[in-house]
Amino acid sequence: MIPVFDGHNDFLQRMVAAGPGRDRLWLEGDGSGHLDLPRMKAGGFAGGFFAIWTPSPPGPDDAMAAMLKKNPPFALPLPPEVAPAQALPHALAQAGHLMAMERTGTLAICRTAADLRAAIADGQIAAILHIEGAEPIPDLDALHAWHAMGLRSLGPVWSRPTRYAHGVPFAFPSSPDTGPGLTAEGEDLVRECNRLRIMLDLSHLNEKGFDDVARLSDAPLVASHSCAHAVAPSSRNLTDRQLRVIAESRGLVGLNFAVGFLHPEGRRDPMHGFEIMLRHLDHLLAFLGEDGVALGSDFDGAEMPADLADASALQNLLQAMLDHGYGRELVEKIACKNWLNLLERTWGA
Template sequence: MMRCVFDGHNDVLLRLLQSGGRTACESFLTGRDDALDLPKAQKGGFAGGFFAHFVPSATDLDDKLSAMSAPQYDLELPDPIDWEDAVAVVMEQAAILLDLERLGAVKIVRSVADIHTAMEQGKIAAIFHIEGAEAIDADLHSLDLFHAAGLRSLGPVWSRPTIFGEGVPFRFPSNGDIGAGLTGHGKRLIRRCNALGILVDLSHLNEAGFWDVARLSDAPLVATHSNAYAVTPHSRNLTDDQLRAIADSDGMVGLNFATAFLRDDGKMDAATPISQMLVHLDHMIEILGEDRVGLGSDYDGAMVPEALTTVADLPHLTEAMTAHGYDAALIDKICHKNWLRVLAKTWGEPAR
């Protein structure tokens, strides 16, 4: 049985930007070589998710993947990116998302009601999400502007520092207790996101920043694409104390498919079994409960297990969940219902 999947993170907009920008949008409708497009979504039951707007640093991807195949690694953090450069890239990606909507492939959603409507219409429900807030100015004018254009989720940092706080490096083994907490600008950003109903994504934020958000925010704590540090001691993963804080806030965590954050050895290696994903799910369900765990694939932005190379392969994961002993109700919660619950709570809507 193919299940409806709502996902916490993808980087398809960056992929489209790099492969031709707005001229590449038609390929999303007809099929691409990458992980996410409309035909693959229809085949795999991918109903929607968080569409990241991400400003890439100038890095050599092959060198990065090679470094993350070693027993230990500590990748140098990229330099900060200026607002003027970042906002231009985010606007380009936003234009691509608008084109996908005009072409009828997606619906940009501003509410859970919109998500249900998109699903009923057979369109991919797309949350406008910014990963790393370099495109937000210190006065937060661009935050208000992007919110008016549909922004409903924001990560204050990626792995490089911003004027709002610090991220974690790609370091293994390591925890996220690295660097200082939120800056004054960062604290104002969290309060403004709360006021606007913009979800604050804790993925990539360092531990000091995490605890600052936990103290400041009046919304559920959410990490859209992160895993359990107790299973894989990587700086990108969440400690049990962090998971308990998320549970206390009635938030949730989306399981990241990136193999370096799944494996015991922290390696980027596609030869990673789905069973390793279930180890993380088991651990997070034990601490967070069945209502606070979902999926946050990182499709088109990371090396994932070879059995789940594209969204068309998502039924392999739900089949593995069934074989592992998860019942239908729990699988539906993990696949989409938990996301809709926490989004309704964050966006101030009644649950459906």
Template sequence: MIPVFDGHNDFLQRLVVEGADTAKIWGEGDGTGHIDLRRLQAGGMFGGFFALWAPTPDPADGIDWKARQQNPPYAVPLDGLIDTGAATEHMMRLAGRLDALERAGSLSICRSVAEITDAKDGGRIAAILHMEGAEGIADPETLHAWHRMGLRSLGPVWSRQNAYGHGVPFAFPGDPDSGPGLSEAGKRLVAECDSLRVLVDLAHLNAKGVEDVARISNAPLVSTHSGAHAVAQSSRNLTDAQLDMIAATSGLVGLNFAAGFVRPDGRRLPFDGFDPYLRHLDHLLEKLGEDGVALGSDFDGALMPTHLPDAAALPAFLAAMTEHGYGAELVEKIAWKNWMSVLKRTWER
């Protein structure tokens, strides 16, 4: 079985929202969601980015926006600033769940590629502590405290405005060039992440924000879970100009599995087979090269297609890559090796 390392999941949010028994859901599963220990092992996934995220209030217009996304065009309105204290408290609860899994012995929170390798070799899940939207960081001292707790990846924004910048909203057809770039606080945050060797994630960041990160950071540019705008015109996908910027730094994009972002018609509905994924991969490989493409599932945070209902089905997706004409070496790069390379170049500069 080909190993898999994944650029994004929202498993911790699922645990907290459901008020679930952490040990039971992780160890045994409950028939819901996309991830638990058994399904990760069945799919060959030995680790990935575990996200901390603070919920945003539902739009006050009364529209069922998930249903609305089934028939584009759409543009989901999102509120702006949320309370930093409440966001920090919520993210601490998520981090506590991850810490509980580490204390139970089946997972390791990893701060280096060597620690990821040790976890993999020891049969433990290798987890990167990732913050999706920096509302959990009130000031530089808070960033350092999170870093001491194990934070090694941070997206300055989710798809809403915060004190650091502007997220790209959910829209189809849509363009990531929406709104201004990073605030002065956001620029300082990126510079401080660079000094700490914390990966700065471009996913959810608008176009001008991406340009700001490119000017400030000396690290490879990385988007943990995105797609190609040339294939599907979702505002969440990366334009060719953005892919060129990432390629110039020998950076990386993890392919988002979310059905509504990869379908060329933008409909938030499942699809059969893997053709939309392969179309995105073909384009990403053309723009980024064989060393710049990986996987960023968004498991437990997005709608999955029919033939990839959860992590256990990953071997079928890898087999589809082979049938599509990708050689064994390329499939392994996409599945896990490219993540190891970019993390080493980011964390060990």
């Protein structure tokens, strides 16, 4: 099998929900969701970014619940910011569950590119601790504390505002140009992440915030789980101009598998076959080149295509790339090598 390194998953939410059954969920699976150790091994999943994410409190205007029920056109309001005091306990619980997974000996939390390569060589799942939405980071001292715990990747926003930046709403069709750029605190956050060599993830960030990060950051620009706006005009997808900016930084985009971001009409109907995913990959490759495209599944955080129902089916996508005419060397780059090389450029060896 060709190994796969994945730019984004939300499995830690399921670990928290599993309670006392968490170890069994990880080691054996329960038939639900998209990820567990057996299905990762079956699909060649070698490692990836494990997201810590704080859900919005439920309410009558719950944007996520509404989004999951709607087909386009729609433009849902952004959920309100979550206060650090609410976000931090949930985030720490997820970090603790990732550390519990490491204690089973089947996964390694990696802090350097050398750690990643060693874990993959040893047959462990190479995990990166990532925070999606910086609500659990109330200031730069907290950023240093999270870095000491292993944080190596940070998305300043999920699709709601934080003290640092503004996310894009769930909207289709829509431009990502939906609001103001980084706050003053957000600019400081970018500079400090650069100093600590924490990768900044631009997925979910609006266009003005994207431009501010591009102006301030000295690291390659990365969108861990996004698609091409020219193929599917979702607010969450990247315009051709944004792709050019990422390419100029020697950055990378991980293709999101979520059907709502892939489908040219934004529909969340079951998607059969890989033609639309290949259309996005062709477009990303045209702007980013063979070294700038990777995978960012959004497993356990979104609805997957019918023929890519969970991690055990990853080789189906890679075979579709081969059948499409991508050579094995290119498929290996998209599947794994581009992420490892990007992280070496961002973190150092």
